[in-house]
Amino acid sequence: MSNVHFGILNSFDHNVQTWKTYKGRIEQYFIANDINEQSDATGKKRKAILLSALSEGTYRLATDLALPKKVQNVPYEDLLKILDGHFSPKRIGFGERHNFYAAVQHTCESHSQWAARLRGLTAHCGFLNVEETLRDKFIMGMRPGPEKEKLYAVDLNDLSLAKVVEMAENLSCARATAAAASSAGPAPPAAPDAQLYKISNNGRSANVGKVKCSVCGFNNHRSSECKYKNYVCKKCHVKGHLRKMCTKVNYVEADLVDESDDDVYAK
Incomplete structure (x- = not known):
């Protein structure tokens, strides 16, 4: 040899x-x-x-x-x-059956592993119909969840243990895939345009950026189009802006323009 x-x-x-x-x-x-x-x-x-x-x-x-x-x-x-x-002491049949019927699927145990462990527990039980007993105990001993609920609603006629295990594995795989897809979340929204599209007072469409008017402080028109561009500031007495937009004095005015509070010195 x-x-x-x-x-x-x-x-x-x-x-x-x-x-x-x-x-x-x-x-x-x-x-x-x-x-x-x-x-x-x-x-x-x-x-x-x-x-x-x-x-x-x-x-x-x-x-x-x-x-x-x-x-x-x-x-x-x-x-x-x-x-x-x-x-390997002599096995007592009823004690072995007790171990079989008391078994439950572990949290970290797959359905295939659960079925294999159950089959091992039947070795000394002396069941007359091992496959049918295994099928029933497999379903009844499964850990709670959607797979067990769905199998409880299945007609058991011509349903073998192998078929039950296959169904449980497929349901578990589908549930895991759906959960992974859900956790990914929806696609992020598209970034907004840098420019805002507004309608001017005369009905014209204009692409106007958010730039504050240096005359009155509003941001829906250009400074050259401001109706207050010929007003004279009451603080610095210079034409071209309202007092709230004056940069020569330390004064903060409300956002809204009050025409009655600004004298008109239009030239």
């Missing part, structure tokens, strides 16, 4: 790992490397590989379980039976 080994065999710690899962992995490791009853008739190589893969705590436990024999003297098949008996 070649010295090249296929696969990775990690150590087994019974405090954090499941024996049933690890046993399946080590069996696959043996298959990949052609270690079987023919190439290892006595089982010594398989036993050596298994014992060397045990963590210190698990190896000590295996040693205690093998007493009064030494663990290295126990045949491989007998060692498997010892470990099976300790790590």
